[in-house]
Amino acid sequence: MSITRSLLASDLDGTLIPLERDAPRLREVAELVAAIAAAEDLKLAYVTGRHLSLGLAGITEVGLPLPDWFICDVGTSLYRRADGNFEPDEAYRRAMREAFGGLSGEDIRAAIGDLDGLELQEEEKQAEFKVSYYTKGRPEPFAETVQSRLDAAHAKVNLVPSHDPVSGRGLLDVLPAGIAKDYAIRYLHDVTGVDEQHLVYAGDSGNDRAAMLTGYRAIVVGNADEALKKDLGVESVARGIAERIYFAEQPYARGVLEGLRHFGLLP
Numbered sequence: 001m002s003i004t005r006s007l008l009a010s011d012l013d014g015t016l017i018p019l020e021r022d023a024p025r026l027r028e029v030a031e032l033v034a035a036i037a038a039a040e041d042l043k044l045a046y047v048t049g050r051h052l053s054l055g056l057a058g059i060t061e062v063g064l065p066l067p068d069w070f071i072c073d074v075g076t077s078l079y080r081r082a083d084g085n086f087e088p089d090e091a092y093r094r095a096m097r098e099a100f101g102g103l104s105g106e107d108i109r110a111a112i113g114d115l116d117g118l119e120l121q122e123e124e125k126q127a128e129f130k131v132s133y134y135t136k137g138r139p140e141p142f143a144e145t146v147q148s149r150l151d152a153a154h155a156k157v158n159l160v161p162s163h164d165p166v167s168g169r170g171l172l173d174v175l176p177a178g179i180a181k182d183y184a185i186r187y188l189h190d191v192t193g194v195d196e197q198h199l200v201y202a203g204d205s206g207n208d209r210a211a212m213l214t215g216y217r218a219i220v221v222g223n224a225d226e227a228l229k230k231d232l233g234v235e236s237v238a239r240g241i242a243e244r245i246y247f248a249e250q251p252y253a254r255g256v257l258e259g260l261r262h263f264g265l266l267p
């Protein structure tokens, strides 16, 4: 197996995939894609909350290339590219099952069962090791019952409540304990053998925070949330890794390009 010399692991929505799909933004994506294609031995991983099929649809829509690794479902699935296809990494699946207490998403659904006001999200939002619900109103009141049913099944989970301000619905994700994007990044570091200073993670929002603080290199794109930037600034100083986090001036793909140049992964 060849050793990876450098690796860009990047979030998609709000980072490589611009929120506005106008022609200038798409040209910026194309500019980054060309720079990456011209680089020698720069491997690519996408790290997204999306399911694989929706992730592939998203990159096709904006003209991003197929990556070497596709990390989906907020870090609970990891696929490697083999020819034109993406195959689940078996060792990663074993790690997810173990983190879930030996259970799969199916087992988790069965253990939670029916609960008034709790409704499974669409099938394309479910994954082998991620179970996602809608809740009537805020999700927090449901978490306690869900947790106690999962405890009874000896499941090990991380419950992630959030709220969709548009629909007014609550969202509740059930993930394997300790698993998020940062876990996947550490795993990629281990399997690729890439040097710490040549692994760059790019992102824009709160679910990228832990991955940005792993101690590898991180690009915070210019359009990222101001509160997140402030928090990362303070936290990276506290951890003594301030020089490893780059706050790009430019948004989206241009910010990623700016950061890759800053860290010397691109000329």
Ligand SMILES: [Mg+2]
Pocket: 011, 012, 013, 014, 015, 203, 204, 205
């Ligand atoms: Mg994002």
